[in-house]
Amino acid sequence: MTARVLVVDDVAANRRLLELRLRAEFFEVATAASGEEALVLALSWVPDVVLLDVMMPVMDGFETCRRLKAHPVTLDIPVVMVTALVDTEERVRGLEAGADDFLSKPVSEAMLLSRLRALLRVKQVTDAWRLRQTTALELGLDPPALPALELHGTRALLLRSEPEEARLLAGFLEPDGLSLFPCESEEEGRRLLMGGGFDLVLLSLGSPETEGLRLASSLRARAETRDMPVLLIADPAQHEQVLRGFDLGANDHVLRPVDPNELRARVRNQIRRRRFQERLRLDLDRSLELAVTDPLTGLRNRRFVRRHLEGQLKSPAGVAALLIDVDHFKSINDQFGHAAGDIVLGEIAARMQDQIRASDIIARYGGEEFLLVLPSSSVEEVMGVAARLRRAVSDMPIRIGDQRLTVTVSIGAALALPAKTTDMVIGAADSALYRAKRNGRDRVELASESDWPAAS
Numbered sequence: 001m002t003a004r005v006l007v008v009d010d011v012a013a014n015r016r017l018l019e020l021r022l023r024a025e026f027f028e029v030a031t032a033a034s035g036e037e038a039l040v041l042a043l044s045w046v047p048d049v050v051l052l053d054v055m056m057p058v059m060d061g062f063e064t065c066r067r068l069k070a071h072p073v074t075l076d077i078p079v080v081m082v083t084a085l086v087d088t089e090e091r092v093r094g095l096e097a098g099a100d101d102f103l104s105k106p107v108s109e110a111m112l113l114s115r116l117r118a119l120l121r122v123k124q125v126t127d128a129w130r131l132r133q134t135t136a137l138e139l140g141l142d143p144p145a146l147p148a149l150e151l152h153g154t155r156a157l158l159l160r161s162e163p164e165e166a167r168l169l170a171g172f173l174e175p176d177g178l179s180l181f182p183c184e185s186e187e188e189g190r191r192l193l194m195g196g197g198f199d200l201v202l203l204s205l206g207s208p209e210t211e212g213l214r215l216a217s218s219l220r221a222r223a224e225t226r227d228m229p230v231l232l233i234a235d236p237a238q239h240e241q242v243l244r245g246f247d248l249g250a251n252d253h254v255l256r257p258v259d260p261n262e263l264r265a266r267v268r269n270q271i272r273r274r275r276f277q278e279r280l281r282l283d284l285d286r287s288l289e290l291a292v293t294d295p296l297t298g299l300r301n302r303r304f305v306r307r308h309l310e311g312q313l314k315s316p317a318g319v320a321a322l323l324i325d326v327d328h329f330k331s332i333n334d335q336f337g338h339a340a341g342d343i344v345l346g347e348i349a350a351r352m353q354d355q356i357r358a359s360d361i362i363a364r365y366g367g368e369e370f371l372l373v374l375p376s377s378s379v380e381e382v383m384g385v386a387a388r389l390r391r392a393v394s395d396m397p398i399r400i401g402d403q404r405l406t407v408t409v410s411i412g413a414a415l416a417l418p419a420k421t422t423d424m425v426i427g428a429a430d431s432a433l434y435r436a437k438r439n440g441r442d443r444v445e446l447a448s449e450s451d452w453p454a455a456s
Helices: 012-024 035-046 061-070 087-094 109-138 163-176 184-195 207-220 239-247 260-291 302-313 330-335 338-353 377-393 422-436 451-455
Strands: 005-006 027-032 050-052 079-083 101-104 154-158 177-182 200-204 230-234 252-255 318-328 360-366 369-372 398-400 403-405 411-415 444-446
Touching: 005 012, 012 027, 012 260, 012 444, 027 035, 027 087, 035 061, 050 061, 050 109, 050 330, 061 079, 061 087, 061 230, 079 330, 087 101, 087 260, 101 422, 109 239, 109 260, 154 184, 163 177, 163 260, 177 184, 184 207, 200 207, 200 260, 207 230, 207 239, 230 239, 230 260, 252 260, 302 360, 302 369, 302 422, 318 330, 318 338, 318 377, 318 422, 330 338, 330 403, 338 360, 338 369, 338 377, 338 398, 360 377, 369 377, 377 411, 377 444, 411 422, 422 444, 422 451
Parallel strands: 005 027, 005 050, 050 079, 079 101, 154 177, 154 200, 200 230, 230 252, 411 444
Antiparallel strands: 318 369, 318 411, 360 369, 398 403
């Protein structure tokens, strides 16, 4: 895994040592001698992770970290504080400033690389979702609301912890409104997580350590839990197991005896990061939904229905297309205005949507035209659906202010023949639709053999 790493330290020898270690592992490295220089370089170079010394003159690591996390360009960049301080209060202070982890000097190369790989995995996911969010914003879609920062009502699963430790940890997290659910076996933990509703997994490394690590590995192998944050609880002597846990997908760790403030800070950071990723994912789902939806009628749009028909034509089951056009729609716009025309289109769309099955797809194809794709090889069934749609529109007038308009539609139907393309099927339905128009409107016509050559 290669990535950009910004090393920030006011001591030149420390910068050079970390730079050499990282370049040996094929990381791209830039260095800064102060917090001020780091902020400027972070904005211009945009690293994937920042290794930040705590004790620096003028602007220390805590303030530098706060400013990095406050800027929209750098807020997602993981920050690892490198310090000679061993005071738990200093670690908590750094975590509350937004740091993702701490490394103690002298820095263990194995722990450094392990933490970098773990943090970069998370950042790659975040970057992917943020790129999609940026695309959505460029398309003019409004961003969703920011995720909530308070943790009241969240739930965490605690696996393989002794009862006394479980009670202790639950008491530590209770002030934040987080509920802890202990379970003893990997099988039980997996079952609970598959049921959903959890925001974090606390994994207690006891004996044998491999049992807990097996769950961490299986979580990353399943799509449902791949992004679930995992926090290890370990003894100081379990250094190798912690490193192995990071390699298997763990996100963070805390050492026994567990300091309540440090645990709460690390838990808050992990859950907030998960919420941010969930927000980006929901934003993508929303963007995709908007990209295939007609904003006026709420139906699918032309792009979606054509792709859907193309896929249906590859199926051995039969498929049919109905092209539906509102009769005399121009006169409605001319007489009552375009706002009234929009009301008519919205009402027709709603009525037709109520008449179709879940397996049918209806879309606004363009202007006052709609296209319905339905899986069927029966002429009787297709013509029956078309007649039902026609009656749903014409049988009840549409109210526009004090006016009641009787609106009708003409429909052309085509049952797909073997080896026909999307354009051919829609072309055949279009030919049948024009015949319905010529024959008096408010009627359904089925594409005949003569319609297909014209379409091809």
